[in-house]
Amino acid sequence: MEPRRVAYDxxxxxxxxxxxxxxPNVPRETGALPRPYKTRVIVVANQKGGVGKTTTAVNLAxxxxxxxxxxxxxDLDPQxxxxxxxxxxxxxxxxxxxxxxxxxxxSEVVQLSxxxxxxxxxxxxxxxxxAEMGLVNEMARxxxxxxxxxxFLADYQLDYVFIDCPPSLGLxxxxxxxxxxxxxxxxxxxxxxxxxxxxxxxxxxxxxGTMNEDLYISTVVLTMYDAxxxxxxxxxxxxxxxxxxxxxxxxxxxxxxxxxxxxxxxTVISYHLASAGAQAYLAAATEIANxxxxx
Numbered sequence: 001m002e003p004r005r006v007a008y009d010x011x012x013x014x015x016x017x018x019x020x021x022x023x024p025n026v027p028r029e030t031g032a033l034p035r036p037y038k039t040r041v042i043v044v045a046n047q048k049g050g051v052g053k054t055t056t057a058v059n060l061a062x063x064x065x066x067x068x069x070x071x072x073x074x075d076l077d078p079q080x081x082x083x084x085x086x087x088x089x090x091x092x093x094x095x096x097x098x099x100x101x102x103x104x105x106x107s108e109v110v111q112l113s114x115x116x117x118x119x120x121x122x123x124x125x126x127x128x129x130x131a132e133m134g135l136v137n138e139m140a141r142x143x144x145x146x147x148x149x150x151x152f153l154a155d156y157q158l159d160y161v162f163i164d165c166p167p168s169l170g171l172x173x174x175x176x177x178x179x180x181x182x183x184x185x186x187x188x189x190x191x192x193x194x195x196x197x198x199x200x201x202x203x204x205x206x207x208x209g210t211m212n213e214d215l216y217i218s219t220v221v222l223t224m225y226d227a228x229x230x231x232x233x234x235x236x237x238x239x240x241x242x243x244x245x246x247x248x249x250x251x252x253x254x255x256x257x258x259x260x261x262x263x264x265x266x267t268v269i270s271y272h273l274a275s276a277g278a279q280a281y282l283a284a285a286t287e288i289a290n291x292x293x294x295x
Contacts, residue, residue: 032068041181052186052252055085062281074164076164084265086114096125097124097128100145101175115269182216182217184221185243187235189223221247253277255277257276258277
């Protein structure tokens with residue numbers, strides 16, 4: 001495996017806690033982003049693939065953690081791309097979300113990400129692909145993740161939890177919706193941008209009506225924006241009309257650096273901090289953090 005690229009990294013942290021026992025005592029950086037009034041549990045979802053869902057989840061998490069906030073990423077996608085993008089290896093036998101859905105405490109599987117000293121990951125492996133079949137006959141099968149997360153948050157103080165979902169609306173995604181309070185939707189600035197959102201909204205209505213009345217769409221992030229094209233401007237305007245209060249002012253541009261970063265098992269924040277993509281995610285994270293103060 002290639003070593004992590006460090007050309008754009010900042011100084012290494014002197015102390016990197018290896019166990020969740022250290023989690024509550026992580027020091028905050030100077031000039032930290034504002035803390036939310038309570039832990040914000042955000043599921044990042046869009047039924048449409050290729051919209052930058054995982055990229056948005058990991059980069060926002062890294063940006064918030066670098067702003068001094070305590071962040072947990074739960075990788076609920078069997079592909080495990082969020083896991084590797086945050087520098088966590090996930091070979092066969094790695095404990096992660098599959099085991100958590102089966103009853104293993106999060107504290108036994110969580111790992112520290114090298115991206116920031118206050119960023120943790122519950123990794124995903126290919127084993128997770130069989131979890132939906134295993135959950136079908138379980139009692140309260142849609143609530144396994146919520147119970148596990150509540151037990152964890154009772155012992156460990158966090159500011160943000162991001163749950164990265166597969167691009168489908170199966171039991172894994174439903175578990176994420178039941179565990180979360182907020183939905184963040186990345187929307188690509190291309191044709192049919194809002195197509196996947198229609199079914200997502202129907203699923204949200206179903207979940208709020210029967211399993212989690214607190215769930216709501218709080219944030220929409222425009223991704224892969226190309227300022228040179230009229231299409232991107234038109235799509236952005238359409239999305240802002242559909243989600244006038246939820247859409248962030250910060251827009252994520254098409255960026256070679258953003259696309260390159262995962263091949264080095266990094267976020268663009270650590271891969272190339274000065275790039276337009278990294279700066280856009282930092283701006284989006286700041287906007288999310290500022291909104292969280294008053295929610």
